[in-house]
Amino acid sequence: MPSKGTPGMKAALLETGRSHEPFREIIDRFGLLLGRQAEARDSLEPVDLGAFAPDEDHFLSGEPLVNFLDIQLLQGPFRQAAARVWPVMGVIFPSLAESLALLERKLTDMPELLSQCLQAVAQGDGEALDSAAARVGVTSDFLLMALGVAYAPCIAAQRQALASKAPVELWRKPYCPVCGSDPDLAVLENHPEPSEFLVSKSGEIWHHCPVCTQRWRFVRMVCPGCGNQDHETLTRFTIPESPREHIYACEQCRQYLPCLDLVEQASKIDFDLAALKAVHLDAAAQARGYLPISPAPWAALGFAEEQTKAS
Ligand SMILES: [Zn+2]
Ligand SMILES: [Zn+2]
Structure with missing residues (x-):
């Protein structure tokens, strides 16, 4: 869990008081988040995949399709998804709202930060994550969670187009x-x-x-x-x-x-x-x-x- 500045979701949940029905509380809150992510996904147009042509042998030996994609093509959809999902995230977990707003501002002020964030969330690049977290002034745990909730609808909107280019049934x-x-x-x-x-x-x-x-x-x-x-x-x-x-x-x-x-x-x-x-x-x-x-x-x-x- 993050240690300074930005509480994690568990702390955020507990801050609102321990519920008598812990599962109900969790299902309600994350259900709202999943609902907003689905809306974001449905509102996004698939991007032009450019030169996306996954190598079938590499794919079948275990490389997921996102590895063959120029991930920076997702910059636009990512910002759109974040604009829809982060405000709701901040309402569901009020103690995260300030850090989410800070992240949104930093992405606007520092355009090159977005490319680093996409590398971190889509390609699991730990160095990019730590460096981006330091530039924003939040913990890496918080940043990865925040990026993840916006990245999910963004890649989900491309899923069918990506999957159509490879034998996913195998x-x-x-x-x-x-x-x-x-x-x-x-x-x-x-x-x-x-x-x-x-x-x-x-x-x-x-x-x-x-x-x-x-x-x-x-x-x-x-x-x-x-x-x-x-x-x-x-x-x-x-x-x-x-x-x-x-x-x-x-x-x-x-x-x-x-x-x-x-x-x-x-x-x-x-x-x-x-x-x-x-x-x-x-x-x-x-x-x-x-x-x-x-x-x-x-x-x-x-x-x-x-x-x-x-x-
Ligand atoms: Zn095992
Ligand atoms: Zn997936």
Whole structure:
């Protein structure tokens, strides 16, 4: 958590008083944020991708599509998304409002700061992040969180155009084929092929990206955190009161990913909200000492010290 000047979201949540219904509070607040991000995404036009031509071999060996993109093409959409998302973020978490307004001003005053920020958030460039944070006068943790909430709708608006240029259906990595983010949720579901007589009762695993909203197939019995395939150290917990909700955990890397079993469910769900609605799974997993694979901000709140009824 950030230590000076800019409190993190956990502190911001706690500042408003400890709720009797911690999950309700978290779902309400982050639900507002996700709603505004979806609006921002829908309002953005896809950019001209210029010379974007991903190398298929490099892609299939694990390079997400964003690596082949001139990320500075996203400068305009990023500022537009930030203008929509940051004010709402400041209302949901009032103690962050001042730092968000400062960041907005600095981006206007120092045009070259934006290019550094995009490098930090899209390409995981730690040096660019630290340098940009120092120039703005905020912590790196705060800056990465603020950039992330504006970058998500901005890359989500380009998702289909990017994905159309590569065989994303062949991707089997644990992270997103489009933006490279770790997943926030695994889902078990059936994708019956017309040629198949028998549909597997156990279903396929599909991951969901909390940043660009892409979904992709993953492989069963592999830890998405470390690649561990030893079934004796791969654990699955089920919440007693909801047998279709699981936690996949790994004893080697001590990380977890929530999983919803939709194999026998006919109705559709909103995948972009599903991980947030399953935040009680985060609490249950963290109470057992596991760390989230998900980069979603609520997963990072740190439930281990909280009393959770799900544990
Ligand atoms: Zn993604
Ligand atoms: Zn692992």
